[in-house]
Amino acid sequence: MNKKLTFLGIETSCDETAASIVRERENNTADVLSNVISSQIEEHKKFGGVVPELAARAHIDKIDFIIQEALDKSKTKIEDIDGIAATAGPGLIVCLTIGYNIGKSLAAFSGKPFLPINHLEGHALSPSIENKISFPYLLLLISGGHSQYLIIKGINDYEQIGTTIDDAVGEAFDKTAKILDLDYPGGPKVEKFAKLGNKNSYNLPKPIINRGGCNLSLAGLKTAVLRKSKEIDLDSDKEKYNLAASFQYTINKILVEKTKVAMKMFREKMSDQEPSKTFVVAGGVAANEIIRKDLIDLSKKMNFKPIFPSKEFCGDNAAMIAWAGIKRFKKKLLSNDIPVKSRWPLDKKAPFLKGPGLKL
Ligand code: KG4
Numbered sequence: 192m193n194k195k196l197t198f199l200g201i202e203t204s205c206d207e208t209a210a211s212i213v214r215e216r217e218n219n220t221a222d223v224l225s226n227v228i229s230s231q232i233e234e235h236k237k238f239g240g241v242v243p244e245l246a247a248r249a250h251i252d253k254i255d256f257i258i259q260e261a262l263d264k265s266k267t268k269i270e271d272i273d274g275i276a277a278t279a280g281p282g283l284i285v286c287l288t289i290g291y292n293i294g295k296s297l298a299a300f301s302g303k304p305f306l307p308i309n310h311l312e313g314h315a316l317s318p319s320i321e322n323k324i325s326f327p328y329l330l331l332l333i334s335g336g337h338s339q340y341l342i343i344k345g346i347n348d349y350e351q352i353g354t355t356i357d358d359a360v361g362e363a364f365d366k367t368a369k370i371l372d373l374d375y376p377g378g379p380k381v382e383k384f385a386k387l388g389n390k391n392s393y394n395l396p397k398p399i400i401n402r403g404g405c406n407l408s409l410a411g412l413k414t415a416v417l418r419k420s421k422e423i424d425l426d427s428d429k430e431k432y433n434l435a436a437s438f439q440y441t442i443n444k445i446l447v448e449k450t451k452v453a454m455k456m457f458r459e460k461m462s463d464q465e466p467s468k469t470f471v472v473a474g475g476v477a478a479n480e481i482i483r484k485d486l487i488d489l490s491k492k493m494n495f496k497p498i499f500p501s502k503e504f505c506g507d508n509a510a511m512i513a514w515a516g517i518k519r520f521k522k523k524l525l526s527n528d529i530p531v532k533s534r535w536p537l538d539k540k541a542p543f544l545k546g547p548g549l550k551l
């Protein structure tokens with residue numbers, strides 16, 4: 192029997208300081224021996240968003256304790272680790288540098304391999320921590336900074352078939368939360384309010400719903416929420432619930448329509464492959480139960496098997512980074528000289544769909 196690999200993962204790309212010990216299992220899934228996440232929500236709350244320098248300082252203050260806690264909780268010593276993986280991008284450079292440098296130094300001192308990891312690859316592979324999933328699969332990655340449809344053909348083999356041309360889905364939730372005077376990060380709070388409101392209260396726009404393939408556009412929706420918020424009484428909880436519900440269900444309709452298109456594209460592009468029809472949703476917004484429900488219903492209709500990571504692996508975490516490290520190590524994808532970078536698309540050939548004058 193081959194030795195099962197154990198990796199330390201480190202994640203500091205934004206406002207979570209995280210470390211995790213992950214051990215691979217027999218059936219291509221993994222045991223997460225520890226998954227320590229220290230959130231900086233309190234630090235950033237009063238500014239309504241992440242302040243990079245504050246985030247970097249908090250990472251510096253905490254990262255060594257968080258790594259030690261991850262080792263202690265997993266009852267593992269650094270000598271027992273087979274490799275160290277740290278997020279190298281995309282993200283805030285001042286934040287990425289902290290986790291990357293400590294990971295690289297630890298690896299050098301302990302004589303272990305060091306693997307710089309793409310945060311998006313961490314999200315993309317996160318559902319396979321708990322589920323046996325075969326390639327290719329269709330991925331909807333919805334987080335605070337990214338919203339993409341990708342075909343995951345294998346490790347390091349990713350084709351982007353759609354992306355947002357302006358705001359990410361999580362960003363739209365966070366901005367709506369701000370308009371409704373809800374604390375950062377707003378996604379979970381908007382969802383809570385949406386469950387209490389009437390989704391048919393307001394008719395909000397669904398930009399590029401019938402064109403642009405499975406690309407998304409959400410900036411117009413956010414502007415419409417802002418406009419509506421000025422017409423209603425924001426001191427009334429009921430009106431806030433109704434606007435949150437209308438926003439949430441408009442997002443749902445957009446995601447359902449665009450996922451339908453993405454599923455058809457996946458089928459066409461993968462028609463020569465085994466007809467694996469797995470649809471995976473990952474990233475922070477994948478925790479949203481209202482979105483989960485509609486995408487599960489759609490998957491049934493379209494004959495896809497839907498898979499969502501557990502909520503602890505939806506938001507930013509280091510288990511997904513350690514897991515991507517193990518996967519890359521096994522594939523001998525060992526380049527350790529990738530520098531930290533703020534922009535790092537998973538599919539290098541994908542067009543950059545942002546900016547004025549864009550035609551879809
Ligand atoms: O993946 P993630 O933790 O960080 C990034 O890589 O961006 O995603 C964070 C995003 C935030 O925008 C947050 O508001 C959103 O995920 N989010 C949610 C929910 N939980 C987190 N959005 C909607 N509903 C939720 N339940």
Ligand code: ZN
Nearest residue numbers: 314334506507
């Ligand atoms: Zn993320």
